[in-house]
Structure formats: C-alpha cells, structure tokens
Amino acid sequence: MKxxxxxxxxxxxxxxxxxxxxxxxxxxxxxxVPGGGWAFHEARRGWGGFLCHCGGDIERTAQxxxxxxxxxxx
Numbered sequence: 857m858k859x860x861x862x863x864x865x866x867x868x869x870x871x872x873x874x875x876x877x878x879x880x881x882x883x884x885x886x887x888x889v890p891g892g893g894w895a896f897h898e899a900r901r902g903w904g905g906f907l908c909h910c911g912g913d914i915e916r917t918a919q920x921x922x923x924x925x926x927x928x929x930x
Contacts, residue, residue, distance in 0.1 A: 871899055876925030884921075886910060896921070 875881045883899040884907065896917070898905030908920045 869899075874921060874925065876922070876928075880925040880928050882925065882928070 869885050872884045874884060884896050885899040886894050887897050889895045894910040896907040896910060898907060907924060908917060
C-alpha cells in the first residue's frame with residue numbers, strides 16, 4: 857500500500873552526510889541487499905560503494921564508518 861503520492865511528492869534516496877576530523881567527509885545511503893537486508897553504501901559509488909550491513913549493532917557500524925573516514929583523512 858502506497859503511503860505517498862509520487863505525482864505530488866518526489867521520493868528520493870535518503871542521504872546521510874558524515875564528517876570526520878580534519879576535512880574527511882562522505883555521504884552514505886542505505887540500499888537493499890540480497891537476502892532481504894539493508895546495507896550502508898558510499899553514495900557517490902552506489903552499489904560499488906558497499907561499506908557494511910545495517911544491523912542492530914550501532915556501535916560496530918559507527919566503528920566501521922570511523923575507520924573508513926580515518927583511512928580517507930589527508
């Protein structure tokens with residue numbers, strides 16, 4: 857059952873901008889993955905930007921994102 861009217865409100869993929877120390881930053885999106893789950897992906901790389909599965913362990917997800925940003929820091 858649709859809960860919105862696409863002809864009235866354009867539905868876009870939600871994005872999450874994350875900033876690290878210094879100038880490190882990236883934008884993530886959550887996409888469906890095989891098996892009925894969801895996963896964080898780096899938005900600019902789409903499906904090729906898989907980072908980690910979304911799960912109940914928020915602390916682990918935050919650690920993975922932190923490590924990702926540290927690796928990208930100048």
